[in-house]
Amino acid sequence: MGSEAEETRNNPTHIHTLISSPCFPxxxxxxxxxxxxxxxxxxxxSALNRVLQAQPTPPAPRQERTILDRVTGHVSPGELLAVLGPSGSGKSTLLTILAGRSSARHSGSVLANGARFTKPVLRRTGFVTQDDVLYPHLTVRETLLFCAMLRLPGAVTRAEKAAAAEAVIGELGLGKCADTAVGGAYSRGVSGGERKRVAVGIEMLVNPSLLVLDEPTSGLDSTAAGRLVATLGGLARKGRSVVMSVHQPSSRVYQMFDSVMLLSEGSCLYFGRAGDAMDYFRDVGFVPRFHVNPADFMLDLANGVVQIEHDAEADKTTVKQSLVSSYNRVLAPRVKDCVKDSVSAAAKAASIGSMRLSSTGSREERNYSSVSWFSQLTILLHRGLKERRHETFNSLRVVQVVATALLAGSMWWHSSIRDVGDRFGLLFFTSIFWGVFASFNAVFTFPQERAILAKERASGMYTLSSYFMARTAGDLPMELALPAVFMTVLYWMSGLRQDVCSFLLTLAVLLGYVLVAQGLGLVLGAAIMDAKKASTVATITMLAFLLTAGFYVHNVPRWLTWMKYTSFTFYCYRLMIATQYRGGEVYSYLAASRAGHAASEAEILAQVGVGTSVLALFVMLLGYRILAYLCLRRIKA
Structure with a gap:
């Protein structure tokens, strides 16, 4: 992958062609x-009032809040539309709906070329969210390269996909930071502006016909914002329809907009050419007292705080109502007529374009097929290994595991096999530590990746099954390395059965147990999708499993006996004892023990056989992961 990227950096002409070629309008x-x-x-x-009052108060009816109110507009190929408005005006909600990424119910119609959105159109729609959803430990080049591998059609070669990633890096001026980690809240990386450009670059990879961006200039200085908007304008000139929201653009940035929509509390105050906005507001009686940036003046109008000619102290609500009324009376009829005309014209153009595509066999249409499932799995597995190696093998976690192994090895230093009570305590401590460690780490997996999973699935990058299989397979080498180190250190220090076969059997039991405990964490994280709540449930579940595992309590009440057979700690503890004590030797050691109650500890050996324990852990290993996958399917992309 690295060599292909190096080759493409030496072929700038071919690179530029990949992302600059005409797209389907x-x-x-x-x-x-x-x-x-x-x-x-x-x-x-309300609860206290119901108690104190003689007659209960009927529940208040639920009120409605209007986020968007009959917003109408259009954007054509080659045009850059900017949606202006203060915070809370409905910009993000509108853009999410326009990009086809909203699962909320809304009324009205969103059409592409006169027809409702289809999957092919969604594949050609790039959507940049307000929050940068990126993997923090991947470099800029790796981020774009993996996205190119997943998003570009299967018929495009790996070298061409690498070339497209390099083209985006050059187009957005990311060359200096290409080999720097993206970074995030807890790790250092590129600047906020560079991270935003990476997010834009991911959508540029697919050469989108429609590009929707939610406040792409947030966090950028005036120069960087101007450069980014100029880039977006250049993308529009190549036949794309570009829609972006912006909070407070500079006058230079405002001049780059073709059309402008102004929102205030969900209502549209203006839609039309950017250069005609000031003339429109002057015609309806809103004129600034001095020369001002048009965007600043329009945002003041949206907030209802601007001074106007006939009443310098006008009430904010009156100003907004006047603006909404003027728009509905003057502009709205024209906008709707224009939209209806554009619908018929777009439908006709789409029909002609479709005939041309079918007759010429356009590569854009013919090769726009998804990457195969196996290729998705391979790419996601490679990306996951690169991303999570920093998290799994960070110095703090390694020190935690090694220090615990050394401490436990010192406490049980060369313990005798005849000291059954101490030996049982060591085996149960190992079960406790790795049951809790593995399950709690896994609880955070899907809640942390929920945003990026939903975003990438909505973009059609991969299927849920390929993601889940790559995530599960990628965890194996990383999640099993630390317990292997732990057991290697502890086993020989503590003087457990001194033969290689017993060591390998004990290690195999521990690794299988870790995978089962991890599966429980994955299920809870996927089902609850809230890390704090899921960790609380995991605490209660693991506590129940540990109490019924057969070490602390031997005479479990009959009405709680069933819990023991659902506890994977019970089966792990049982198998670990079996790896250390063969046949009936444990009974002879217990009989010679001076602790009279110790004999009851051997009752666990007779409760469940070794084969049954292995089968139970295997069923739980598969069952937990199937449940986790089914829980993930509930999440809408």
């Missing part, structure tokens, strides 16, 4: 987009 139209949410009624003091 998509005209985006949206008609009367309305989205409302129901608010929960206030509950403070």
């Amino acid at each position: 998509v005209t985006l139209q949206f008609l009367d987009i309305t989205y409302r949410i129901k608010l929960d009624p206030p509950t403070a003091g």
